[in-house]
Amino acid sequence: MSERPINLRITGQIKGFQIALSLETAKESLKNDTQFLIGLIEEVGALPFKTEEKILLTEGPLERLEKELNVDKSTLRSIIGYKEGMVQIARASQLQVADAMCMLLFAYEKGFNESAIAFDQFDSLVKQNGIKLTYPLTTGIFNLKKGGYINAKLYDEEKQISLSPKGDEKAISAFKDYIAGKEAKRTPRVSKKIRNAKKRQVYHEK
DSSP, rough: OOOEEEEEEEEEEEEEEEEEEEEEGGGGHHHHHHHHHHHHHTTTTOOOEEEEEEEOOOOOOOHHHHHHTTTHHHHHHHHEEEEEEEEETTGGGGSHHHHHHHHHHHHHHHTTSSEEHHHHHHHHHHHHOOOOSOOOHHHHHHHHHHOBBBBBHHHHOOEEEEHHHHHHHHHHHHHHHHHHHHHTSSOOOOOOOHHHHHHHHHHHHO
């Protein structure tokens, strides 16, 4: 696993003014780059007085989606995956088609920071997620367009698919429902054996 980059920032003061120099470096170069920045500050007659090192957290698709949905990344990781420009939603084939398509579009756009997806690539996403349509994909997209969930002009003119604000809302709502349903299934149920024991206890108490 590659080291995360470090943002090195050194501040100094000269004649009552504060100056700051910064650069992005790596752990193995940190010492040399620190001396380099200090040398630049001293070169202009300033006195360096503060050094800051901050690891730059590389933001990936899940982190970006986490911000958009305001859902913990660990929860998202259990239902969605990203790999080489593709998105995989667990059990997407069991969702309503319109919900699944909007969720895929939302996850793709927000996760990869893209404004739209080409028709052929979206076709691959739908097939990869096992969403079985009883009609051509063009009909499914037409239904999304009719519902106001995608940018109709962009699709008609460029065959690029992009969610509209209404589509974003539908996708977010579908994600929330999906997650709520998944978490509800995790709620431990009282076993039949325990229920029967409680019934016998109540009977004896009577």
